[in-house]
Amino acid sequence: MEFTLSKKEHTEIPDQIFPINIFYIHYTGPHIVPLHWHEHLEWIIIAKGSFRVQVGSTFEDLQEGDLTFINKKQIHSAFPKSSDxxxxxxxxxxxxxxxTGLDNTENKYISPLLTNDVSIRTYFKADEPESDIIRECLMKLKNAYSEGPFGYELLVKASLLESIAYIFHKAEQTPLLNRNQDRGSIEPVLVHLSNHFHEPLSVKQAASMCCISPNYFCSLFKKATGKTLIEYMNMLRIQEAERLLRTHNYTVQQVAFAVGYTNLTYFGRVFKKLKNVSPSNYLKNN
Incomplete structure:
Protein backbone atom coordinates (compact mmCIF):
# COMPACT_ATOMS: atom_id res chain seq x y z
CA MET A 1 0.00 0.00 0.00
CA GLU A 2 1.52 3.33 -1.08
CA PHE A 3 1.32 6.55 0.92
CA THR A 4 2.02 9.92 -0.64
CA LEU A 5 3.53 12.25 1.94
CA SER A 6 5.18 14.86 -0.27
CA LYS A 7 4.18 18.40 0.59
CA LYS A 8 4.45 19.79 -2.91
CA GLU A 9 0.79 20.51 -3.43
CA HIS A 10 -1.08 20.02 -6.67
CA THR A 11 -3.48 22.92 -6.27
CA GLU A 12 -6.83 22.57 -7.98
CA ILE A 13 -7.13 25.24 -10.68
CA PRO A 14 -10.43 24.66 -12.56
CA ASP A 15 -9.64 26.82 -15.59
CA GLN A 16 -6.08 26.45 -16.86
CA ILE A 17 -6.44 29.40 -19.21
CA PHE A 18 -7.55 31.63 -16.33
CA PRO A 19 -5.46 30.10 -13.52
CA ILE A 20 -6.93 31.18 -10.20
CA ASN A 21 -8.96 29.55 -7.44
CA ILE A 22 -10.31 30.63 -4.07
CA PHE A 23 -10.45 28.29 -1.08
CA TYR A 24 -12.59 28.80 2.01
CA ILE A 25 -11.00 27.23 5.10
CA HIS A 26 -13.17 26.96 8.20
CA TYR A 27 -13.48 24.82 11.30
CA THR A 28 -16.28 22.55 10.15
CA GLY A 29 -14.51 21.84 6.86
CA PRO A 30 -10.84 21.20 6.04
CA HIS A 31 -9.83 23.66 8.74
CA ILE A 32 -6.05 23.32 8.46
CA VAL A 33 -3.77 24.57 5.70
CA PRO A 34 -0.98 21.97 6.01
CA LEU A 35 2.68 22.75 5.43
CA HIS A 36 3.15 22.71 1.66
CA TRP A 37 4.40 24.64 -1.34
CA HIS A 38 3.31 25.08 -4.93
CA GLU A 39 4.19 26.86 -8.14
CA HIS A 40 1.50 29.52 -7.61
CA LEU A 41 1.30 32.78 -5.68
CA GLU A 42 -1.24 33.28 -2.93
CA TRP A 43 -3.07 35.80 -0.78
CA ILE A 44 -4.54 34.71 2.56
CA ILE A 45 -7.31 36.76 4.19
CA ILE A 46 -8.19 36.01 7.81
CA ALA A 47 -11.98 36.34 7.73
CA LYS A 48 -12.72 35.37 11.33
CA GLY A 49 -10.95 34.24 14.47
CA SER A 50 -7.19 33.74 14.42
CA PHE A 51 -4.55 31.57 12.77
CA ARG A 52 -0.86 30.90 13.31
CA VAL A 53 0.56 31.31 9.82
CA GLN A 54 3.96 30.11 8.64
CA VAL A 55 5.66 31.41 5.49
CA GLY A 56 9.20 30.13 4.98
CA SER A 57 10.92 30.34 8.35
CA THR A 58 8.65 33.09 9.71
CA PHE A 59 5.59 32.59 11.92
CA GLU A 60 2.92 35.12 12.76
CA ASP A 61 -0.27 35.03 14.81
CA LEU A 62 -2.90 36.68 12.62
CA GLN A 63 -6.33 37.97 13.55
CA GLU A 64 -9.47 38.87 11.64
CA GLY A 65 -8.66 41.33 8.86
CA ASP A 66 -4.95 40.45 8.65
CA LEU A 67 -3.43 39.43 5.31
CA THR A 68 -0.56 37.27 4.10
CA PHE A 69 1.20 37.34 0.73
CA ILE A 70 2.97 34.15 -0.37
CA ASN A 71 5.29 34.00 -3.36
CA LYS A 72 5.64 30.91 -5.52
CA LYS A 73 7.61 27.97 -4.10
CA GLN A 74 7.45 29.30 -0.53
CA ILE A 75 6.54 26.71 2.07
CA HIS A 76 3.58 27.83 4.13
CA SER A 77 0.84 26.65 6.48
CA ALA A 78 -1.99 27.99 8.63
CA PHE A 79 -3.32 26.46 11.83
CA PRO A 80 -6.48 27.81 13.53
CA LYS A 81 -6.05 29.06 17.09
CA SER A 82 -9.77 28.90 17.87
CA SER A 83 -12.71 26.82 16.67
CA ASP A 84 -14.47 29.73 14.97
CA THR A 100 4.37 40.40 -22.61
CA GLY A 101 3.45 43.85 -23.92
CA LEU A 102 5.67 46.85 -24.51
CA ASP A 103 5.16 48.68 -21.19
CA ASN A 104 7.76 48.45 -18.43
CA THR A 105 5.70 46.82 -15.66
CA GLU A 106 7.03 43.31 -16.38
CA ASN A 107 10.70 44.20 -15.97
CA LYS A 108 10.18 46.79 -13.26
CA TYR A 109 7.82 44.89 -10.97
CA ILE A 110 6.65 41.41 -11.93
CA SER A 111 9.96 39.76 -12.85
CA PRO A 112 11.76 41.05 -9.72
CA LEU A 113 8.84 39.86 -7.60
CA LEU A 114 8.91 36.33 -9.03
CA THR A 115 12.71 36.03 -8.83
CA ASN A 116 12.89 37.47 -5.30
CA ASP A 117 14.98 40.43 -6.44
CA VAL A 118 12.70 42.69 -4.46
CA SER A 119 11.93 42.33 -0.77
CA ILE A 120 8.16 42.02 -0.39
CA ARG A 121 6.39 42.06 2.95
CA THR A 122 4.67 38.85 3.94
CA TYR A 123 2.25 39.93 6.66
CA PHE A 124 -0.14 42.89 6.66
CA LYS A 125 -1.95 43.66 9.92
CA ALA A 126 -5.55 44.87 9.81
CA ASP A 127 -4.80 48.23 11.44
CA GLU A 128 -2.27 49.28 8.78
CA PRO A 129 -3.43 51.71 6.06
CA GLU A 130 -2.26 49.45 3.23
CA SER A 131 -4.23 46.53 4.61
CA ASP A 132 -7.61 48.21 4.22
CA ILE A 133 -6.92 48.98 0.57
CA ILE A 134 -5.50 45.56 -0.24
CA ARG A 135 -8.32 43.75 1.57
CA GLU A 136 -10.88 45.78 -0.37
CA CYS A 137 -9.18 44.77 -3.63
CA LEU A 138 -9.15 41.11 -2.64
CA MET A 139 -12.77 41.04 -1.51
CA LYS A 140 -13.80 42.71 -4.77
CA LEU A 141 -11.80 39.99 -6.55
CA LYS A 142 -13.47 37.25 -4.49
CA ASN A 143 -16.96 38.54 -5.19
CA ALA A 144 -16.33 38.90 -8.92
CA TYR A 145 -14.87 35.38 -9.07
CA SER A 146 -17.76 33.87 -7.09
CA GLU A 147 -20.53 35.63 -8.99
CA GLY A 148 -18.92 35.28 -12.43
CA PRO A 149 -20.67 38.09 -14.35
CA PHE A 150 -19.73 38.73 -17.96
CA GLY A 151 -16.31 40.36 -17.83
CA TYR A 152 -15.49 39.02 -14.35
CA GLU A 153 -12.03 37.94 -15.54
CA LEU A 154 -11.11 41.58 -16.14
CA LEU A 155 -12.34 42.56 -12.67
CA VAL A 156 -10.40 39.70 -11.08
CA LYS A 157 -7.19 40.51 -12.93
CA ALA A 158 -7.50 44.24 -12.27
CA SER A 159 -8.09 43.68 -8.54
CA LEU A 160 -5.21 41.24 -8.37
CA LEU A 161 -2.78 43.65 -10.01
CA GLU A 162 -4.03 46.47 -7.79
CA SER A 163 -3.42 44.42 -4.64
CA ILE A 164 0.12 43.61 -5.79
CA ALA A 165 0.77 47.26 -6.65
CA TYR A 166 0.14 48.26 -3.04
CA ILE A 167 2.62 45.77 -1.61
CA PHE A 168 5.32 47.50 -3.64
CA HIS A 169 4.79 50.71 -1.65
CA LYS A 170 7.03 49.38 1.12
CA ALA A 171 9.10 46.95 -0.92
CA GLU A 172 12.86 47.19 -1.05
CA GLN A 173 15.32 46.23 -3.73
CA THR A 174 17.32 43.27 -2.44
CA PRO A 175 20.88 42.81 -3.74
CA LEU A 176 21.34 39.28 -5.03
CA LEU A 177 24.44 38.59 -2.95
CA ASN A 178 22.77 39.65 0.29
CA ARG A 179 19.68 37.52 -0.16
CA ASN A 180 19.02 34.56 2.16
CA GLN A 181 22.40 34.78 3.91
CA ASP A 182 21.13 34.60 7.46
CA ARG A 183 23.17 31.72 8.85
CA GLY A 184 20.81 31.51 11.78
CA SER A 185 17.83 30.69 9.58
CA ILE A 186 15.92 27.52 10.41
CA GLU A 187 14.39 27.38 6.94
CA PRO A 188 16.55 24.42 5.78
CA VAL A 189 14.97 22.32 8.51
CA LEU A 190 11.46 23.52 7.71
CA VAL A 191 11.95 22.67 4.05
CA HIS A 192 13.33 19.26 4.99
CA LEU A 193 10.41 18.54 7.32
CA SER A 194 7.85 19.56 4.71
CA ASN A 195 8.71 16.34 2.85
CA HIS A 196 10.42 14.20 5.50
CA PHE A 197 8.44 14.82 8.71
CA HIS A 198 7.75 11.08 8.92
CA GLU A 199 11.47 10.32 9.26
CA PRO A 200 13.47 10.57 12.51
CA LEU A 201 15.36 13.85 12.98
CA SER A 202 17.45 14.71 16.03
CA VAL A 203 18.21 18.20 17.26
CA LYS A 204 21.87 17.62 16.40
CA GLN A 205 21.00 16.67 12.81
CA ALA A 206 18.63 19.64 12.48
CA ALA A 207 21.23 22.06 13.83
CA SER A 208 23.79 20.69 11.38
CA MET A 209 21.43 21.48 8.49
CA CYS A 210 21.41 25.10 9.64
CA CYS A 211 25.16 25.23 10.39
CA ILE A 212 24.57 26.30 13.99
CA SER A 213 24.99 24.71 17.41
CA PRO A 214 22.22 22.48 18.84
CA ASN A 215 21.56 24.90 21.72
CA TYR A 216 21.27 27.88 19.41
CA PHE A 217 19.06 25.89 17.05
CA CYS A 218 16.67 25.00 19.88
CA SER A 219 16.45 28.65 20.89
CA LEU A 220 15.85 29.85 17.30
CA PHE A 221 13.35 27.12 16.53
CA LYS A 222 11.30 27.73 19.66
CA LYS A 223 11.34 31.49 19.08
CA ALA A 224 10.22 31.12 15.45
CA THR A 225 7.62 28.37 15.75
CA GLY A 226 6.55 28.55 19.37
CA LYS A 227 7.28 24.81 19.58
CA THR A 228 10.17 22.45 20.21
CA LEU A 229 11.40 20.35 17.29
CA ILE A 230 9.54 17.30 18.62
CA GLU A 231 6.32 19.27 19.12
CA TYR A 232 6.55 20.66 15.60
CA MET A 233 7.18 17.22 14.08
CA ASN A 234 4.27 15.79 16.06
CA MET A 235 2.03 18.56 14.76
CA LEU A 236 2.97 17.77 11.13
CA ARG A 237 2.63 14.02 11.66
CA ILE A 238 -0.76 14.18 13.35
CA GLN A 239 -2.02 16.61 10.75
CA GLU A 240 -1.07 14.10 8.03
CA ALA A 241 -2.50 11.23 10.08
CA GLU A 242 -5.80 13.10 10.29
CA ARG A 243 -5.85 13.48 6.51
CA LEU A 244 -5.11 9.79 5.94
CA LEU A 245 -7.72 8.64 8.44
CA ARG A 246 -10.37 10.75 6.73
CA THR A 247 -9.84 8.77 3.52
CA HIS A 248 -10.95 5.56 5.31
CA ASN A 249 -8.42 3.65 3.19
CA TYR A 250 -6.07 2.69 6.02
CA THR A 251 -6.13 1.24 9.51
CA VAL A 252 -4.97 3.25 12.51
CA GLN A 253 -1.82 1.13 12.67
CA GLN A 254 -1.01 1.72 8.99
CA VAL A 255 -1.47 5.46 9.42
CA ALA A 256 0.69 5.54 12.54
CA PHE A 257 3.57 3.78 10.78
CA ALA A 258 3.17 5.88 7.62
CA VAL A 259 3.56 9.20 9.45
CA GLY A 260 6.57 8.07 11.46
CA TYR A 261 5.40 6.39 14.68
CA THR A 262 6.71 2.93 15.49
CA ASN A 263 4.84 2.79 18.80
CA LEU A 264 1.07 2.63 18.36
CA THR A 265 0.37 3.59 21.98
CA TYR A 266 2.53 6.70 21.71
CA PHE A 267 0.82 7.64 18.43
CA GLY A 268 -2.58 7.34 20.11
CA ARG A 269 -1.47 9.48 23.04
CA VAL A 270 -0.06 12.25 20.81
CA PHE A 271 -3.10 12.16 18.51
CA LYS A 272 -5.52 12.49 21.41
CA LYS A 273 -3.50 15.32 22.95
CA LEU A 274 -3.62 17.35 19.72
CA LYS A 275 -7.09 16.39 18.47
CA ASN A 276 -8.95 15.71 21.73
CA VAL A 277 -10.06 12.33 20.39
CA SER A 278 -8.43 8.95 19.94
CA PRO A 279 -7.42 7.91 16.39
CA SER A 280 -9.86 5.00 16.42
CA ASN A 281 -12.78 7.24 17.40
CA TYR A 282 -11.69 9.82 14.84
CA LEU A 283 -11.72 7.13 12.15
CA LYS A 284 -15.15 5.96 13.28
CA ASN A 285 -16.76 9.41 13.33
CA ASN A 286 -15.27 11.08 10.25
Missing amino acids: SELYAIVFNEALIRN
Whole structure:
Protein backbone atom coordinates (compact mmCIF):
# COMPACT_ATOMS: atom_id res chain seq x y z
CA MET A 1 0.00 0.00 0.00
CA GLU A 2 1.52 3.33 -1.08
CA PHE A 3 1.32 6.55 0.92
CA THR A 4 2.02 9.92 -0.64
CA LEU A 5 3.53 12.25 1.94
CA SER A 6 5.18 14.86 -0.27
CA LYS A 7 4.18 18.40 0.59
CA LYS A 8 4.45 19.79 -2.91
CA GLU A 9 0.79 20.51 -3.43
CA HIS A 10 -1.08 20.02 -6.67
CA THR A 11 -3.48 22.92 -6.27
CA GLU A 12 -6.83 22.57 -7.98
CA ILE A 13 -7.13 25.24 -10.68
CA PRO A 14 -10.43 24.66 -12.56
CA ASP A 15 -9.64 26.82 -15.59
CA GLN A 16 -6.08 26.45 -16.86
CA ILE A 17 -6.44 29.40 -19.21
CA PHE A 18 -7.55 31.63 -16.33
CA PRO A 19 -5.46 30.10 -13.52
CA ILE A 20 -6.93 31.18 -10.20
CA ASN A 21 -8.96 29.55 -7.44
CA ILE A 22 -10.31 30.63 -4.07
CA PHE A 23 -10.45 28.29 -1.08
CA TYR A 24 -12.59 28.80 2.01
CA ILE A 25 -11.00 27.23 5.10
CA HIS A 26 -13.17 26.96 8.20
CA TYR A 27 -13.48 24.82 11.30
CA THR A 28 -16.28 22.55 10.15
CA GLY A 29 -14.51 21.84 6.86
CA PRO A 30 -10.84 21.20 6.04
CA HIS A 31 -9.83 23.66 8.74
CA ILE A 32 -6.05 23.32 8.46
CA VAL A 33 -3.77 24.57 5.70
CA PRO A 34 -0.98 21.97 6.01
CA LEU A 35 2.68 22.75 5.43
CA HIS A 36 3.15 22.71 1.66
CA TRP A 37 4.40 24.64 -1.34
CA HIS A 38 3.31 25.08 -4.93
CA GLU A 39 4.19 26.86 -8.14
CA HIS A 40 1.50 29.52 -7.61
CA LEU A 41 1.30 32.78 -5.68
CA GLU A 42 -1.24 33.28 -2.93
CA TRP A 43 -3.07 35.80 -0.78
CA ILE A 44 -4.54 34.71 2.56
CA ILE A 45 -7.31 36.76 4.19
CA ILE A 46 -8.19 36.01 7.81
CA ALA A 47 -11.98 36.34 7.73
CA LYS A 48 -12.72 35.37 11.33
CA GLY A 49 -10.95 34.24 14.47
CA SER A 50 -7.19 33.74 14.42
CA PHE A 51 -4.55 31.57 12.77
CA ARG A 52 -0.86 30.90 13.31
CA VAL A 53 0.56 31.31 9.82
CA GLN A 54 3.96 30.11 8.64
CA VAL A 55 5.66 31.41 5.49
CA GLY A 56 9.20 30.13 4.98
CA SER A 57 10.92 30.34 8.35
CA THR A 58 8.65 33.09 9.71
CA PHE A 59 5.59 32.59 11.92
CA GLU A 60 2.92 35.12 12.76
CA ASP A 61 -0.27 35.03 14.81
CA LEU A 62 -2.90 36.68 12.62
CA GLN A 63 -6.33 37.97 13.55
CA GLU A 64 -9.47 38.87 11.64
CA GLY A 65 -8.66 41.33 8.86
CA ASP A 66 -4.95 40.45 8.65
CA LEU A 67 -3.43 39.43 5.31
CA THR A 68 -0.56 37.27 4.10
CA PHE A 69 1.20 37.34 0.73
CA ILE A 70 2.97 34.15 -0.37
CA ASN A 71 5.29 34.00 -3.36
CA LYS A 72 5.64 30.91 -5.52
CA LYS A 73 7.61 27.97 -4.10
CA GLN A 74 7.45 29.30 -0.53
CA ILE A 75 6.54 26.71 2.07
CA HIS A 76 3.58 27.83 4.13
CA SER A 77 0.84 26.65 6.48
CA ALA A 78 -1.99 27.99 8.63
CA PHE A 79 -3.32 26.46 11.83
CA PRO A 80 -6.48 27.81 13.53
CA LYS A 81 -6.05 29.06 17.09
CA SER A 82 -9.77 28.90 17.87
CA SER A 83 -12.71 26.82 16.67
CA ASP A 84 -14.47 29.73 14.97
CA SER A 85 -11.55 30.63 12.68
CA GLU A 86 -12.06 31.16 8.94
CA LEU A 87 -9.86 32.27 6.07
CA TYR A 88 -9.88 32.70 2.31
CA ALA A 89 -6.89 31.59 0.26
CA ILE A 90 -6.66 33.17 -3.19
CA VAL A 91 -4.27 31.04 -5.23
CA PHE A 92 -3.19 32.22 -8.66
CA ASN A 93 -0.57 31.44 -11.26
CA GLU A 94 1.99 33.98 -12.39
CA ALA A 95 0.45 33.85 -15.87
CA LEU A 96 -2.32 36.13 -14.59
CA ILE A 97 0.09 38.95 -13.76
CA ARG A 98 2.77 38.50 -16.43
CA ASN A 99 2.87 41.06 -19.21
CA THR A 100 4.37 40.40 -22.61
CA GLY A 101 3.45 43.85 -23.92
CA LEU A 102 5.67 46.85 -24.51
CA ASP A 103 5.16 48.68 -21.19
CA ASN A 104 7.76 48.45 -18.43
CA THR A 105 5.70 46.82 -15.66
CA GLU A 106 7.03 43.31 -16.38
CA ASN A 107 10.70 44.20 -15.97
CA LYS A 108 10.18 46.79 -13.26
CA TYR A 109 7.82 44.89 -10.97
CA ILE A 110 6.65 41.41 -11.93
CA SER A 111 9.96 39.76 -12.85
CA PRO A 112 11.76 41.05 -9.72
CA LEU A 113 8.84 39.86 -7.60
CA LEU A 114 8.91 36.33 -9.03
CA THR A 115 12.71 36.03 -8.83
CA ASN A 116 12.89 37.47 -5.30
CA ASP A 117 14.98 40.43 -6.44
CA VAL A 118 12.70 42.69 -4.46
CA SER A 119 11.93 42.33 -0.77
CA ILE A 120 8.16 42.02 -0.39
CA ARG A 121 6.39 42.06 2.95
CA THR A 122 4.67 38.85 3.94
CA TYR A 123 2.25 39.93 6.66
CA PHE A 124 -0.14 42.89 6.66
CA LYS A 125 -1.95 43.66 9.92
CA ALA A 126 -5.55 44.87 9.81
CA ASP A 127 -4.80 48.23 11.44
CA GLU A 128 -2.27 49.28 8.78
CA PRO A 129 -3.43 51.71 6.06
CA GLU A 130 -2.26 49.45 3.23
CA SER A 131 -4.23 46.53 4.61
CA ASP A 132 -7.61 48.21 4.22
CA ILE A 133 -6.92 48.98 0.57
CA ILE A 134 -5.50 45.56 -0.24
CA ARG A 135 -8.32 43.75 1.57
CA GLU A 136 -10.88 45.78 -0.37
CA CYS A 137 -9.18 44.77 -3.63
CA LEU A 138 -9.15 41.11 -2.64
CA MET A 139 -12.77 41.04 -1.51
CA LYS A 140 -13.80 42.71 -4.77
CA LEU A 141 -11.80 39.99 -6.55
CA LYS A 142 -13.47 37.25 -4.49
CA ASN A 143 -16.96 38.54 -5.19
CA ALA A 144 -16.33 38.90 -8.92
CA TYR A 145 -14.87 35.38 -9.07
CA SER A 146 -17.76 33.87 -7.09
CA GLU A 147 -20.53 35.63 -8.99
CA GLY A 148 -18.92 35.28 -12.43
CA PRO A 149 -20.67 38.09 -14.35
CA PHE A 150 -19.73 38.73 -17.96
CA GLY A 151 -16.31 40.36 -17.83
CA TYR A 152 -15.49 39.02 -14.35
CA GLU A 153 -12.03 37.94 -15.54
CA LEU A 154 -11.11 41.58 -16.14
CA LEU A 155 -12.34 42.56 -12.67
CA VAL A 156 -10.40 39.70 -11.08
CA LYS A 157 -7.19 40.51 -12.93
CA ALA A 158 -7.50 44.24 -12.27
CA SER A 159 -8.09 43.68 -8.54
CA LEU A 160 -5.21 41.24 -8.37
CA LEU A 161 -2.78 43.65 -10.01
CA GLU A 162 -4.03 46.47 -7.79
CA SER A 163 -3.42 44.42 -4.64
CA ILE A 164 0.12 43.61 -5.79
CA ALA A 165 0.77 47.26 -6.65
CA TYR A 166 0.14 48.26 -3.04
CA ILE A 167 2.62 45.77 -1.61
CA PHE A 168 5.32 47.50 -3.64
CA HIS A 169 4.79 50.71 -1.65
CA LYS A 170 7.03 49.38 1.12
CA ALA A 171 9.10 46.95 -0.92
CA GLU A 172 12.86 47.19 -1.05
CA GLN A 173 15.32 46.23 -3.73
CA THR A 174 17.32 43.27 -2.44
CA PRO A 175 20.88 42.81 -3.74
CA LEU A 176 21.34 39.28 -5.03
CA LEU A 177 24.44 38.59 -2.95
CA ASN A 178 22.77 39.65 0.29
CA ARG A 179 19.68 37.52 -0.16
CA ASN A 180 19.02 34.56 2.16
CA GLN A 181 22.40 34.78 3.91
CA ASP A 182 21.13 34.60 7.46
CA ARG A 183 23.17 31.72 8.85
CA GLY A 184 20.81 31.51 11.78
CA SER A 185 17.83 30.69 9.58
CA ILE A 186 15.92 27.52 10.41
CA GLU A 187 14.39 27.38 6.94
CA PRO A 188 16.55 24.42 5.78
CA VAL A 189 14.97 22.32 8.51
CA LEU A 190 11.46 23.52 7.71
CA VAL A 191 11.95 22.67 4.05
CA HIS A 192 13.33 19.26 4.99
CA LEU A 193 10.41 18.54 7.32
CA SER A 194 7.85 19.56 4.71
CA ASN A 195 8.71 16.34 2.85
CA HIS A 196 10.42 14.20 5.50
CA PHE A 197 8.44 14.82 8.71
CA HIS A 198 7.75 11.08 8.92
CA GLU A 199 11.47 10.32 9.26
CA PRO A 200 13.47 10.57 12.51
CA LEU A 201 15.36 13.85 12.98
CA SER A 202 17.45 14.71 16.03
CA VAL A 203 18.21 18.20 17.26
CA LYS A 204 21.87 17.62 16.40
CA GLN A 205 21.00 16.67 12.81
CA ALA A 206 18.63 19.64 12.48
CA ALA A 207 21.23 22.06 13.83
CA SER A 208 23.79 20.69 11.38
CA MET A 209 21.43 21.48 8.49
CA CYS A 210 21.41 25.10 9.64
CA CYS A 211 25.16 25.23 10.39
CA ILE A 212 24.57 26.30 13.99
CA SER A 213 24.99 24.71 17.41
CA PRO A 214 22.22 22.48 18.84
CA ASN A 215 21.56 24.90 21.72
CA TYR A 216 21.27 27.88 19.41
CA PHE A 217 19.06 25.89 17.05
CA CYS A 218 16.67 25.00 19.88
CA SER A 219 16.45 28.65 20.89
CA LEU A 220 15.85 29.85 17.30
CA PHE A 221 13.35 27.12 16.53
CA LYS A 222 11.30 27.73 19.66
CA LYS A 223 11.34 31.49 19.08
CA ALA A 224 10.22 31.12 15.45
CA THR A 225 7.62 28.37 15.75
CA GLY A 226 6.55 28.55 19.37
CA LYS A 227 7.28 24.81 19.58
CA THR A 228 10.17 22.45 20.21
CA LEU A 229 11.40 20.35 17.29
CA ILE A 230 9.54 17.30 18.62
CA GLU A 231 6.32 19.27 19.12
CA TYR A 232 6.55 20.66 15.60
CA MET A 233 7.18 17.22 14.08
CA ASN A 234 4.27 15.79 16.06
CA MET A 235 2.03 18.56 14.76
CA LEU A 236 2.97 17.77 11.13
CA ARG A 237 2.63 14.02 11.66
CA ILE A 238 -0.76 14.18 13.35
CA GLN A 239 -2.02 16.61 10.75
CA GLU A 240 -1.07 14.10 8.03
CA ALA A 241 -2.50 11.23 10.08
CA GLU A 242 -5.80 13.10 10.29
CA ARG A 243 -5.85 13.48 6.51
CA LEU A 244 -5.11 9.79 5.94
CA LEU A 245 -7.72 8.64 8.44
CA ARG A 246 -10.37 10.75 6.73
CA THR A 247 -9.84 8.77 3.52
CA HIS A 248 -10.95 5.56 5.31
CA ASN A 249 -8.42 3.65 3.19
CA TYR A 250 -6.07 2.69 6.02
CA THR A 251 -6.13 1.24 9.51
CA VAL A 252 -4.97 3.25 12.51
CA GLN A 253 -1.82 1.13 12.67
CA GLN A 254 -1.01 1.72 8.99
CA VAL A 255 -1.47 5.46 9.42
CA ALA A 256 0.69 5.54 12.54
CA PHE A 257 3.57 3.78 10.78
CA ALA A 258 3.17 5.88 7.62
CA VAL A 259 3.56 9.20 9.45
CA GLY A 260 6.57 8.07 11.46
CA TYR A 261 5.40 6.39 14.68
CA THR A 262 6.71 2.93 15.49
CA ASN A 263 4.84 2.79 18.80
CA LEU A 264 1.07 2.63 18.36
CA THR A 265 0.37 3.59 21.98
CA TYR A 266 2.53 6.70 21.71
CA PHE A 267 0.82 7.64 18.43
CA GLY A 268 -2.58 7.34 20.11
CA ARG A 269 -1.47 9.48 23.04
CA VAL A 270 -0.06 12.25 20.81
CA PHE A 271 -3.10 12.16 18.51
CA LYS A 272 -5.52 12.49 21.41
CA LYS A 273 -3.50 15.32 22.95
CA LEU A 274 -3.62 17.35 19.72
CA LYS A 275 -7.09 16.39 18.47
CA ASN A 276 -8.95 15.71 21.73
CA VAL A 277 -10.06 12.33 20.39
CA SER A 278 -8.43 8.95 19.94
CA PRO A 279 -7.42 7.91 16.39
CA SER A 280 -9.86 5.00 16.42
CA ASN A 281 -12.78 7.24 17.40
CA TYR A 282 -11.69 9.82 14.84
CA LEU A 283 -11.72 7.13 12.15
CA LYS A 284 -15.15 5.96 13.28
CA ASN A 285 -16.76 9.41 13.33
CA ASN A 286 -15.27 11.08 10.25
